[in-house]
Amino acid sequence: MSPALLNRQWEETMPAVPTLKTLFLPVLLAMSACSPQQADPASPEGQRQALFNQFLQHSEPMGGMLQGRLAFDGPAFAQHAEQLVQLADVPWTHFSAPDSENPQPNQALPAVWSDAEGFTARIAQYQSAVAALQQITAQGVDAPEQVASAMQTVQQACKACHDGYRR
Numbered sequence: 009m010s011p012a013l014l015n016r017q018w019e020e021t022m023p024a025v026p027t028l029k030t031l032f033l034p035v036l037l038a039m040s041a042c043s044p045q046q047a048d049p050a051s052p053e054g055q056r057q058a059l060f061n062q063f064l065q066h067s068e069p070m071g072g073m074l075q076g077r078l079a080f081d082g083p084a085f086a087q088h089a090e091q092l093v094q095l096a097d098v099p100w101t102h103f104s105a106p107d108s109e110n111p112q113p114n115q116a117l118p119a120v121w122s123d124a125e126g127f128t129a130r131i132a133q134y135q136s137a138v139a140a141l142q143q144i145t146a147q148g149v150d151a152p153e154q155v156a157s158a159m160q161t162v163q164q165a166c167k168a169c170h171d172g173y174r175r
């Protein structure tokens with residue numbers, strides 16, 4: 009295609025762009041206004057979701073250090089483990105039965121309530137995995153090998169619960 013022809017085609021398509029933009033912009037705005045639904049931070053859903061996000065804020069860099077995405081920093085790893093222990097008791101107090109008067113976006117499966125015993129067992133599994141990890145980190149860590157297996161057990165405990173109790 010000659011440059012002149014290309015140029016002409018460009019000029020022909022240009023006016024179409026603002027038209028498309030004006031057409032789609034309101035649609036995009038409407039989507040962003042209602043799509044990422046947030047639970048009311050004061051609701052049980054909002055409170056537990058904030059706590060689970062803190063779980064992630066600590067476990068994510070720990071995983072990163074073990075996968076080599078982040079430089080291994082023993083004291084930082086130990087601090088994250090300490091925080092996971094501190095947090096391991098808290099989200100569960102925010103699982104009161106869903107309030108049909110005030111529904112909030114959430115990903116908890118009904119099994120949390122219909123299989124309360126199984127859910128409690130997953131909580132216990134997670135808490136003991138975190139405690140075992142902290143027993144190691146409390147001694148001081150300087151190599152990933154010292155904590156890799158205990159951290160894997162923690163991550164498996166997150167996943168085991170999500171598999172059965174989270175959408």
Ligand code: HEC
Binds near residue numbers: 056060115127162
């Ligand atoms: C005993 C069960 C259980 C364990 C253990 C558990 N979770 Fe969850 N997690 C849930 C449930 C249930 C939800 C859905 C909560 C909701 O939507 O209200 C959830 C939601 C989350 C969310 C989404 C929060 C949001 O903003 O909606 C993240 C992130 C998360 N968990 C991370 C973790 C990590 C990381 C671990 C381990 C370090 C972990 N969870 C351990 C049950 C568990």
